[in-house]
Amino acid sequence: MEVSFGGFQVVVLAAFLVVTAALVGVFVLVARQARRNVAFEDVTDTGYRLRRVWLAFLLLLLTSGVVLALFFLPYPGAAQGTATVRVSGGLFYWSMNPETVSAGSEVSFEVTSADVNHGFGVYDPEGVLIGNVQAMPGYTNRMDLTLEEPGTYMIACLEYCGFKHHEMLREFEVTP
Amino acid sequence: MSQAVAEKASEHVLHPLGEQLNPRTSKPQNRVGWLFGGTGLALFALMALVGLAMRLDQADMLGLSPIWFYRLMTLHAAGMLAGALLSMMGGLWFVVRAVVPALDFKRAVASWASIVVGAVLVVIAVLIGGFAAGWTFLFPLPFQAAEQWPTWSAVTFIVGMGLVGVGFVVYCIDVLKATTQTYGGLGGALGVRWLRGKDQTGPPPQVIAATAVSIQGIICSAVGMTIVMALLDHTIDSRVALDALWAKNLTYFFGHTIANLIIYLAAGMIYVLVPLYAGRQWKISKPLVIGWLFTIVFVMTAYSHHLYMDFVQPGAPQMISLIASSAAAIPVAVVTIYTGMMLIWGSRYRWTLTSVLLYLGFAGWAIGGAGAVIDSLIPINFRFHNTLWVPAHFHNYLMMGVGLWMMALISYMLERSAGRTASRRTTIWAPILMIGGGYGFVFGWYVSGALGIPRRWAVHPIGTENYSLVASIFAVVFLVGFFMVLAEFVSLGRTAWRRRGESTTRSEAPAIAGASTEADMALGRGSEPLIKTPFGIATAVGMAVAASFVFLPPISDASTVTVGFHHLAHAVQFFVGVMLAAAFASSPAVIRRIAPRWTNLGLFIVVLVPVAMLLFMIPAIYSDIEGDDFLHASYHFVVLILGFVTGLGASALGRVAGWTVLASSVGMALMFAAGVTGG
Numbered sequence: 026m027e028v029s030f031g032g033f034q035v036v037v038l039a040a041f042l043v044v045t046a047a048l049v050g051v052f053v054l055v056a057r058q059a060r061r062n063v064a065f066e067d068v069t070d071t072g073y074r075l076r077r078v079w080l081a082f083l084l085l086l087l088t089s090g091v092v093l094a095l096f097f098l099p100y101p102g103a104a105q106g107t108a109t110v111r112v113s114g115g116l117f118y119w120s121m122n123p124e125t126v127s128a129g130s131e132v133s134f135e136v137t138s139a140d141v142n143h144g145f146g147v148y149d150p151e152g153v154l155i156g157n158v159q160a161m162p163g164y165t166n167r168m169d170l171t172l173e174e175p176g177t178y179m180i181a182c183l184e185y186c187g188f189k190h191h192e193m194l195r196e197f198e199v200t201p
Numbered sequence: 202m203s204q205a206v207a208e209k210a211s212e213h214v215l216h217p218l219g220e221q222l223n224p225r226t227s228k229p230q231n232r233v234g235w236l237f238g239g240t241g242l243a244l245f246a247l248m249a250l251v252g253l254a255m256r257l258d259q260a261d262m263l264g265l266s267p268i269w270f271y272r273l274m275t276l277h278a279a280g281m282l283a284g285a286l287l288s289m290m291g292g293l294w295f296v297v298r299a300v301v302p303a304l305d306f307k308r309a310v311a312s313w314a315s316i317v318v319g320a321v322l323v324v325i326a327v328l329i330g331g332f333a334a335g336w337t338f339l340f341p342l343p344f345q346a347a348e349q350w351p352t353w354s355a356v357t358f359i360v361g362m363g364l365v366g367v368g369f370v371v372y373c374i375d376v377l378k379a380t381t382q383t384y385g386g387l388g389g390a391l392g393v394r395w396l397r398g399k400d401q402t403g404p405p406p407q408v409i410a411a412t413a414v415s416i417q418g419i420i421c422s423a424v425g426m427t428i429v430m431a432l433l434d435h436t437i438d439s440r441v442a443l444d445a446l447w448a449k450n451l452t453y454f455f456g457h458t459i460a461n462l463i464i465y466l467a468a469g470m471i472y473v474l475v476p477l478y479a480g481r482q483w484k485i486s487k488p489l490v491i492g493w494l495f496t497i498v499f500v501m502t503a504y505s506h507h508l509y510m511d512f513v514q515p516g517a518p519q520m521i522s523l524i525a526s527s528a529a530a531i532p533v534a535v536v537t538i539y540t541g542m543m544l545i546w547g548s549r550y551r552w553t554l555t556s557v558l559l560y561l562g563f564a565g566w567a568i569g570g571a572g573a574v575i576d577s578l579i580p581i582n583f584r585f586h587n588t589l590w591v592p593a594h595f596h597n598y599l600m601m602g603v604g605l606w607m608m609a610l611i612s613y614m615l616e617r618s619a620g621r622t623a624s625r626r627t628t629i630w631a632p633i634l635m636i637g638g639g640y641g642f643v644f645g646w647y648v649s650g651a652l653g654i655p656r657r658w659a660v661h662p663i664g665t666e667n668y669s670l671v672a673s674i675f676a677v678v679f680l681v682g683f684f685m686v687l688a689e690f691v692s693l694g695r696t697a698w699r700r701r702g703e704s705t706t707r708s709e710a711p712a713i714a715g716a717s718t719e720a721d722m723a724l725g726r727g728s729e730p731l732i733k734t735p736f737g738i739a740t741a742v743g744m745a746v747a748a749s750f751v752f753l754p755p756i757s758d759a760s761t762v763t764v765g766f767h768h769l770a771h772a773v774q775f776f777v778g779v780m781l782a783a784a785f786a787s788s789p790a791v792i793r794r795i796a797p798r799w800t801n802l803g804l805f806i807v808v809l810v811p812v813a814m815l816l817f818m819i820p821a822i823y824s825d826i827e828g829d830d831f832l833h834a835s836y837h838f839v840v841l842i843l844g845f846v847t848g849l850g851a852s853a854l855g856r857v858a859g860w861t862v863l864a865s866s867v868g869m870a871l872m873f874a875a876g877v878t879g880g
Contacts, residue, residue, distance in 0.1 A: 088527075166513055
């Protein structure tokens with residue numbers, strides 16, 4: 026199996042690096058200021074004021090993240106996709122029916138497991154992870170994905186299931 | 202050695218004003234600190250080497266078989282969990298005992314022994330039995346493993362993890378009992394009474410942290426014991442069937458919460474240690490009290506983010522988790538870390554090996570926390586779930602946060618005992634190596650996670666081996682720094698050994714604000730009924746009588762329609778026994794005889810009896826007697842008696858700990874009813 030960066034993942038990584046850089050900056054600044062001798066009252070006067078700003082900023086940032094997340098939930102609606110693929114995971118295989126779909130289909134993957142928990146991860150022809158859902162015994166999880174690009178998609182197990190977990194792969198064709 | 206010499210020695214190690222804040226220590230504190238901290242750090246060192254072996258193998262450098270890789274993966278995770286948990290339990294106990302002398306040394310040692318025996322069983326299960334289902338032992342993998350490992354190894358591992366939970370709950374019950382009795386109940390120990398103006402001084406922050414953590418610890422251990430017992434029931438009697446989604450919820454509630462609580466245990470410790478080097482006291486404040494109240498809620502409700510990709514999970518826990526996972530960052534970022542930075546800013550911070558490690562631990566918590574919050578947003582989790590982003594963020598805050606604080610605990614105790622700081626070389630170079638190596642190591646995973654490489658793969662996708670190779674090199678750099686610290690510990694230990702006759706233990710120290718007085722201690726050891734008023738006792742009896750409807754033949758017969766209903770009836774029968782015991786034991790004549798002499802017995806009972814109750818609910822026991830009305834009724838009566846005995850045991854633990862334990866034990870029976878069928 027080959028993997029590669031997707032645009033979405035790169036944006037997330039970049040956002041995290043920006044946050045990390047900001048945090049590192051703060052910790053370096055505090056460490057440098059730690060050597061100074063400042064009356065604690067002076068520190069708290071400014072510190073308490075800044076804490077309100079920090080709280081407001083954090084609330085805004087986190088609330089924005091949560092609200093934004095609500096608009097892009099991957100959970101399926103009531104309407105079934107234009108194609109349905111029944112998937113069952115087992116130690117250590119994937120069975121899929123049908124085995125191909127046509128490009129542009131909104132595919133409803135109905136995923137279950139024949140034995141233990143597995144993770145149904147879908148990688149596009151470039152090797153970008155485009156979505157995943159758990160395969161659980163006794164339950165069927167439905168995941169809707171629109172597969173625009175024709176080619177060979179790769180299914181990989183994303184929930185540890187035993188000694189051949191990393192070999193639990195299969196190809197899935199999306200025809201033009 | 203005279204106190205003057207001891208103070209002079211400490212002045213050299215701490216901030217000039219830090220000595221005023223240095224917690225008074227006693228033999229039990231030192232023993233617990235060494236025992237828990239030393240064992241934890243030893244496990245950390247061993248498991249770090251196991252982790253390096255796994256990383257090298259992923260880089261194609263070692264040639265381990267996948268079978269051994271997954272065994273080591275299971276061992277590494279369970280061992281690290283036990284090690285970090287032990288260490289931070291010891292650190293918190295060390296600082297809390299200074300102001301809560303009611304904390305019991307023997308019970309702490311019992312807790313330690315249970316966790317260590319649990320860890321030994323895990324080692325046996327993995328290295329001899331070949332168990333490799335991961336530390337989360339997600340049902341049904343331990344038992345449906347296509348003959349990958351024998352059943353006995355699965356049972357040994359599960360019992361081992363159960364003993365880790367038992368050790369933690371023993372610790373939490375004793376801490377909750379001691380803090381709430383010393384500081385005037387739950388509201389007093391959490392600072393709520395102070396917040397409402399009913400208490401002038403309030404508890405010190407470490408007591409608030411200890412109280413909050415112990416409540417969560419009892420609840421999460423109860424959940425953990427429920428899934429452990431359900432799995433053991435399934436082993437004993439294969440007719441016992443578990444719902445996979447239910448099992449996953451319980452497993453992750455337990456696993457997520459206990460792993461999170463390690464950091465919050467550590468927070469209680471740093472409330473005391475950081476001020477020693479900043480010369481400024483970490484005081485109770487409104488944000489701190491409110492922050493901890495929110496933390497209790499958020500930590501307990503965030504676990505469902507582990508089930509985001511289980512689309513059949515009901516929407517409510519998913520949405521609650523989405524909010525709680527982000528919200529949990531606020532008390533951390535706005536209260537604990539921010540206050541820590543304020544204390545350090547302009548303080549002429551005394552930079553020693555200990556204080557450097559304490560400071561850098563904050564950064565690990567903050568950066569790892571940011572990685573966690575990002576992954577807790579569902580659309581992002583859709584493309585990052587179970588990729589290497591996950592070990593990246595939790596290694597970030599556990600290894601680069603808690604790991605450094607584990608070293609800081611031992612370093613503090615050694616520098617204090619030796620009366621000198623670590624060498625300048627180690628103080629500078631070991632942190633540089635650990636920071637450079639550690640962040641290089643975890644960022645290799647962040648990048649790999651963005652690349653979509655799955656976690657828990659023995660063999661990584663073709664062309665990505667170099668990520669593992671680079672990460673392994675960084676891991677070696679981290680370990681060089683870590684072993685420099687260990688070598689310094691040996692050197693400090695030698696100095697401390699030479700000075701062993703010159704006790705640096707202060708018998709009397711300046712009181713920390715809110716510290717218990719002798720009178721408080723006497724109160725803390727007094728008898729305290731579960732129910733204070735006659736009206737309360739009448740209410741408990743009334744509830745027991747009302748719940749007794751479950752014994753009426755129409756209800757009893759109806760409950761046999763499904764196994765779930767039958768287990769629910771058992772839970773109600775257990776509840777009846779609990780309430781009757783609470784009422785009985787609260788009468789002045791009885792409580793005088795129960796508390797406090799029977800605390801150890803009470804603790805033993807509340808840990809063992811609810812577990813026995815769940816073991817009792819297997820078809821092998823009840824299916825043969827269902828045809829006989831007398832035996833069937835006797836069976837239900839035994840369940841009631843088990844509840845009664847649990848209630849008696851809890852009444853020796855004080856009001857807050859007693860009721861928390863009782864609610865958790867009834868909760869165990871209810872949870873069991875919700876997910877266990879068959880037979």
